[in-house]
Amino acid sequence: MTNYAFQSLLDFTRTTSGTFVGSNGLIQNTPASVNLLTYSQEFDNAAWTKTNATITANATTAPDGTLTADKLVENTVNTSHYVVQAAGTVGNTETFSVYAKAAERTWAYMSAGAGVSVYFDLQNGVQGTRTGGISASISAAGNGWYRCSFTVTRATNTNNIVATATSNGGLGYTGDGTSGIFVWGAQLQTGSTATDYTRNNGGVYPARFDYDPATLQPKGILIEEQRVNYLLGVRNFDPTVTTGWSTSGDAAATFTVVTDTAALAAAGLSGICANAQVYRLNNTAGTTNAFVRVTTALTMSTDTWSFSAYVRGTGVCNIDVNAGTWTGAGSFALSANYTRRVSTSTTSVSTNQYRLWATAGSDVYFILMQAEIGAFATSVIPITGASQVTRTADQCTITAPMFAPWYNQTQGTFVATFDTFAAGGSFNIWVSAATDSTPSGRIVIGGNPASGRGFVFASAATQADMLNGTITNNATIKSALAFTTNDFAFSTNGLAPTVDTSGTLPTPDRLSLGQFNGTFINGHIRFIQYYPVRLADFQLQALTA
Numbered sequence: 407m408t409n410y411a412f413q414s415l416l417d418f419t420r421t422t423s424g425t426f427v428g429s430n431g432l433i434q435n436t437p438a439s440v441n442l443l444t445y446s447q448e449f450d451n452a453a454w455t456k457t458n459a460t461i462t463a464n465a466t467t468a469p470d471g472t473l474t475a476d477k478l479v480e481n482t483v484n485t486s487h488y489v490v491q492a493a494g495t496v497g498n499t500e501t502f503s504v505y506a507k508a509a510e511r512t513w514a515y516m517s518a519g520a521g522v523s524v525y526f527d528l529q530n531g532v533q534g535t536r537t538g539g540i541s542a543s544i545s546a547a548g549n550g551w552y553r554c555s556f557t558v559t560r561a562t563n564t565n566n567i568v569a570t571a572t573s574n575g576g577l578g579y580t581g582d583g584t585s586g587i588f589v590w591g592a593q594l595q596t597g598s599t600a601t602d603y604t605r606n607n608g609g610v611y612p613a614r615f616d617y618d619p620a621t622l623q624p625k626g627i628l629i630e631e632q633r634v635n636y637l638l639g640v641r642n643f644d645p646t647v648t649t650g651w652s653t654s655g656d657a658a659a660t661f662t663v664v665t666d667t668a669a670l671a672a673a674g675l676s677g678i679c680a681n682a683q684v685y686r687l688n689n690t691a692g693t694t695n696a697f698v699r700v701t702t703a704l705t706m707s708t709d710t711w712s713f714s715a716y717v718r719g720t721g722v723c724n725i726d727v728n729a730g731t732w733t734g735a736g737s738f739a740l741s742a743n744y745t746r747r748v749s750t751s752t753t754s755v756s757t758n759q760y761r762l763w764a765t766a767g768s769d770v771y772f773i774l775m776q777a778e779i780g781a782f783a784t785s786v787i788p789i790t791g792a793s794q795v796t797r798t799a800d801q802c803t804i805t806a807p808m809f810a811p812w813y814n815q816t817q818g819t820f821v822a823t824f825d826t827f828a829a830g831g832s833f834n835i836w837v838s839a840a841t842d843s844t845p846s847g848r849i850v851i852g853g854n855p856a857s858g859r860g861f862v863f864a865s866a867a868t869q870a871d872m873l874n875g876t877i878t879n880n881a882t883i884k885s886a887l888a889f890t891t892n893d894f895a896f897s898t899n900g901l902a903p904t905v906d907t908s909g910t911l912p913t914p915d916r917l918s919l920g921q922f923n924g925t926f927i928n929g930h931i932r933f934i935q936y937y938p939v940r941l942a943d944f945q946l947q948a949l950t951a
Contacts, residue, residue, distance in 0.1 A: 415472070415808040416919070419609035419801040424630075425786045426614035431622055433679040433774065433786055436614055441606040442493045442500075442594040443566065448607070449476045449489055449589055458581070459487040459570070464807050468590045469505050469547045473807050475590040477509060480570050480581030487581055488515070488569030493594050496560045503555035503600040504568050504592040505547055510585030513571035516554060520562045525574050526554045528587060534574035541598070551590075555600040566594055613802065614785075616930055619678070626824070626932030628785065629920030632799040635787035636777045637760060638702040651685070651698045656766065659689040659696030664771070678716050678744040679786075684773050689721070689764040699761040704777055713760055714748040714783040715775045721768025725749045726761055740770060748783045782828050782879075784928065799926065804917040813840065814938035815913055817890035821937075821949050822851050824885075826929030829856050829877045837885065838934055839922040840914035847912020848922065851885045851896075853877045860887040860896025862909060869909030870894040875901050882932070884950040890940040900951030903943045 423435050445451035447468070450461040458481050465477035480487035494500050506514040508528035517523035524542040525534030531552055533542055542556035570587050572579050591603045604612075616625040638650075653661045664684040689696040704711075713725050719740040726749055738747060760777050764770045774786045787797045822837040829835070835853035842848065850861040856877050862870040870889070875898025877883055885898045891910055895903040919934065920927040941949075 415804045416613075417607040417801075417803050417805060417808075418613045419607060420611045420613075420798055421609065422796060422798045423611055423788070424614055424628075424797050424800075425788060426628055427617045427619050427625075429617050429622060431617065431619045431677070433619075433682075435788060436611045438610055439604060439606050439612050440593075440595050440601065441604045442596075443491055443592050444493075444606050444608050444610075446592045446606045447474055447476075447590050449478065449592075453608075454489045454491050456489050457487070458483050458485050459489060459586070461489070466507070466588050467549070469549070469551045472811070475505075475507070475588050477586050478568065478570055478589050479584065479586040480511070482581050482583045484578070484580040486515075486569050486577045487586075488567050489589075490565050490567045491592075492564045493566060494560055494564040496562065496564065498596060499557065499559045499598055500594055500596055501555055501557045501598060501600045502566050502592075502594050503553055503603075505551050505553050505590045505603075506568070507549075507551045507588040509587050511570045511572060511587050513573055513576065514554060514587055515567075515569040515571045515577050516556060517565070517567040517569070518556075518558045518560065518563075519565035519567065522556075522558050522561075524554075524556050525571060526552065527574070528552055543600075551588075553591075553600070557598045566592070568592065609801075613800070624932065626930035627802065627919070628930055629800045629802060629927050630784050630797070631780075631921075631924075631926040631928060633778045633780060633784045633787060633797055635789055635795045635797075636704055636779075637700055637775055637789060638792060638794065650701055652701050653696070653698050655696040655763065656689055656692030656694045658691040658693070659687060659764070661698050662686050662688075679774060682773055684771055687723075687762065687764045687768075687770045687772070689766060689768050689770075692766045695763050695765055697761055697763040699759045700775075703759050709779045710750060710781045711777060712748055712750050712780050712783040713777050714746055715762065715772045716744045716746050717762075717770060717772045718742060718744045719768065719770045721770070722765040723768055723770045724763055726751075726763070737765070740768065744771075744773070746783070750781060782928070784827075799921070801921065802919040804919075806915060809914075809916050812936065812938065813914065813917075815911070817938070817940040819886060819888040819937040819939065819941040819946070820849070820851055821886040821933075821935045822884070822931065823882060823933035824927065824929060824931045825880055825882055826853070826877065826927055827879050828928035829853060829879050835877065835927050835929070836918070836920060836922040836925055837927060837931060838936075839918040840912075841916055841918055841922060842912055843915055845923055847914065849887065849889060849912065849914065850922065851887050858883065858885050858896070858898030860885070860894065860904070862889055862894060862911065864910050864912035869911070870906040872896040872904040872906055874898045874904040886941070886946040886950050888940045888943075888946055893940060895943050895946055897943070897946040897950050900947050903946050905943070
């Protein structure tokens with residue numbers, strides 16, 4: 407049996423930024439991928455323009471041991487034969503690298519255009535001619551592979567070119583239509599060093615790995631559905647903007663925007679998010695309630711909305727929304743630590759306002775406000791401008807050719823450790839979904855609605871549907887699902903498995919982590935393991951205890 411690390415097989419896509427709790431306990435934005443090239447090892451993808459050349463996908467074993475390396479094949483024209491992708495920024499210092507291996511051709515050519523190029527000898531592992539005053543390197547990566555790279559300060563364009571060559575300087579020649587070189591793992595990054603290769607399969611932003619803000623323990627990869635923060639006129643991540651709120655209620659209350667970061671740190675008020683705007687509603691001198699509300703009204707519908715903020719201080723406050731009358735989740739006592747408070751409302755009123763109020767004698771600090779459609783609050787969606795902000799869905803999958811080497815179509819077992827903040831909706835949790843390319847078949851660890859659920863679907867019909875244990879919000883869950891024809895078992899949190907002795911299996915061709923067919927876990931996957939055998943029932947109990 408071959409061991410594979412799931413993280414080396416995953417395709418992750420999210421085209422907008424998102425926030426997560428880092429290992430330092432602070433909420434922060436995900437930076438863009440270190441790799442500026444998309445589809446960085448899928449040279450057959452349209453992101454790479456093929457000029458006088460073709461790509462044979464998955465032609466040989468890549469440096470990471472998977473069958474994912476492509477072949478760059480020349481055509482029969484007397485010219486240069488290459489692939490190119492535009493990425494990067496003119497004026498920036500950037501490093502372009504690619505793994506290359508000799509096939510019929512033993513030389514590779516790389517260029518950033520405009521007279522910037524270098525040749526690499528893939529037979530002897532040495533550089534050839536360089537132009538444009540660049541620095542370059544070639545290093546062995548095993549099994550005949552070399553990582554070839556060069557650093558350039560871009561002058562005029564953003565081309566990133568890989569070509570075949572017949573010799574040092576032999577770029578233009580008449581090809582034979584079949585010869586070429588193997589290529590894999592292209593990377594373009596800011597800076598003068600080629601760091602460890604990071605795959606980019608079309609996602610601009612990487613996966614988010616959350617930590618517990620109190621204990622700093624890892625919670626796992628965060629998978630969420632698409633959401634929009636509809637609050638306008640406030641700035642969560644721009645302390646320089648102080649507009650967007652109106653006040654009412656007790657005249658003795660004061661409302662301020664705290665922009666002195668040194669004072670915040672000294673008061674212990676900056677321990678939730680770096681570089682975020684903190685608001686203060688001080689009603690310690692008041693005798694009645696005081697209110698602050700977003701100046702711009704929300705345009706709402708009959709959907710269920712969630713309104714949230716991180717709050718701390720002394721006294722009592724509430725977060726609510728105007729739906730003809732102000733409604734919310736009730737008042738709550740404040741503490742010395744930031745706590746996220748959420749109110750949920752269903753309304754059909756078209757003009758509504760987000761509001762926070764403080765009772766007499768209260769002093770409230772609040773930060774990271776959010777208004778979103780949904781029955782539960784998701785991670786903070788930063789507001790930095792005057793428009794609503796969208797966080798696109800997290801898509802995390804393993805597809806061909808990464809899937810086939812380890813998945814056994816006749817039997818297997820999935821084990822997962824996860825949590826969700828969205829328990830309660832029917833089949834709203836999809837921890838590991840080995841699925842067909844169409845919804846006709848799937849093998850799922852899920853929830854329905856608050857029970858653990860092991861579900862197998864094949865030939866457009868349910869084959870096994872097993873409930874076991876309970877799922878509650880923000881609680882760690884361990885589940886295991888074992889399956890083979892006419893022999894299914896599912897266990898949650900060490901309970902005796904629920905079994906089903908009749909049913910067939912689908913023929914999956916991919917693994918979707920945390921989502922399937924538009925339904926998301928809205929939580930974390932901390933651990934997932936796959937065995938290519940149907941484990942015994944007692945093993946399922948032991949693995950989930």
